[in-house]
Amino acid sequence: MNKISIIIRREYLTRIRKRSFIVMTLLGPVLFAAMLVLPMWFATMETEDVKQIAVIDSSQLFINKIPETAKFKFTYAADVKLEDFKKNLAQTEYFGILYIPPYIAYTPRGVEFYSYRQAPANLTMHIANAIEKEIETDKLKAHHIENLDDILKSVKTHIDIRTFKISESGAEKESHSFLNMGVAYASALLIYMFIFLFGSQVMRGVIEEKTSRIVEVIISSVKPFQLLMGKVIGVALTGLTQFLAWIALTLVLVALAQNIFLPDLTREALQQANNVQVIGSLAGDSVQYSATTEKAREMLQMIQSINFGVLIGSFLFFFVGGYLLYGSLFAAIGSAVDTDADTQQFMLPITIPLIIAIMVMINAMQNPDGPLAFWFSIIPLTSPVVMMARIPFGVPYGELALSMVLLILAFMGAIWLSAKIYRTGILIYGKKMTYRELWKWLMYR
DSSP states (O other): OHHHHHHHHHHHHHHHTSHHHHHHHHHHHHHHHHHHHHHHHHHHOOOOOOEEEEEEETTSSOTTTSOOOSSEEEEEOOSOOHHHHHHTGGGSSOSEEEEEOSSGGGOTTOOEEEESSOOOHHHHHHHHHHHHHHHHHHHHHHTTOOOHHHHHHHHOOOOOOOEEEEOTTOOEEEEOHHHHHHHHHHHHHHHHHHHHHHHHHHHHHHHHHHHTTHHHHHTTTSOHHHHHHHHHHHHHHHHHHHHHHHHHHHHHHHHHHHHHHOHHHHHHHHHHHHHHHHHHTOOSTTOOOOHHHHHHHHHHHHHHTSOHHHHHHHHHHHHHHHHHHHHHHHHHHHHHOSSGGGGHHHHHHHHHHHHHHHHHHHHHHHOTTSHHHHHHHHSTTTHHHHHHHHGGGOOOHHHHHHHHHHHHHHHHHHHHHHHHHHHHHTTOOSOOOOHHHHHHHHHOO
């Protein structure tokens, strides 16, 4: 055990001292924080790029009927020929020319837009929606239906369904499907990425030691099994350290970025949270909820509905457990080959379960209690990904414990099989490996 701890310490310290590890540890949170903050910052930025559109309406039906926005302004040109206007477009202040032909109701593809730059999708959709609405209004008027806007406003109804989960004890807890799906997708995808990222690090590390012949010196002092265990666990600790550092640094950077770039938004969110607390202490029909306060209250309820203790604990377990399972298999592959190119034929059986897990993950988010999601969250080769897709929706603790136990047993079996391949393949050079040869190594005693 002392030798394994020495190998673990060597693998861990060697990797965390590498420049690539330090750079990625510092750069990763910056990228994550940018992904969270930049969309909000861009949303708060006001653009002055107002596009002037010249409208040639041959039908005379849509004059002043296309509503203007903060970004799009429409000028209706009269007695102007389209061909002449197109030739002189560069000398005008207009971004483009909108041409509406006569009898547009019978030629829906007759509307044309000309510009020197690509027309934005939101501009064409805005124009199309305005023309469609006007044509529909005229057709309804032909059937003696007047005041269409008033009718539509009076019948328009929005239904927001609140969902609750009832526990075995009868307690009710509100759930939020969209938030759960987002958390499930992010958690499962991160597990998938980390397994591949750190598993491949083990494989490449084994290949490097084998090709440099340094492994011959190492196994003169330790057993191949001890070397394999130390390497797998050492890389696992490296990955866990980097992951925890990413979380801590990302939270710090997001908080700093919000205070620097979005100070008004941050203060508004705090004020809304205070309003929610004040409103919660009041009673009676006289309480008036503003739209922003109601939104803040809903966001707080959504966040509070997540069991972060179970989510984070399960993520760390399945991250480490999934890596240990696949890391041992990756190490076995690295010991059986001499170069990265030779690993391709042996990677397929290992990657197929992970690819299947990603496919089942989509089904698990839509039907987390279905038989497909259940069985693939129990099978160790797919449980790290699929179980993380189910946990945000609520998983019985019995199923979660069963999945964890089976994952531990699978790791123990995988490390035992990998050690049998590792002890033989680590000293074999220049031989083309086959599945038959690997089977012989497994049968050695």
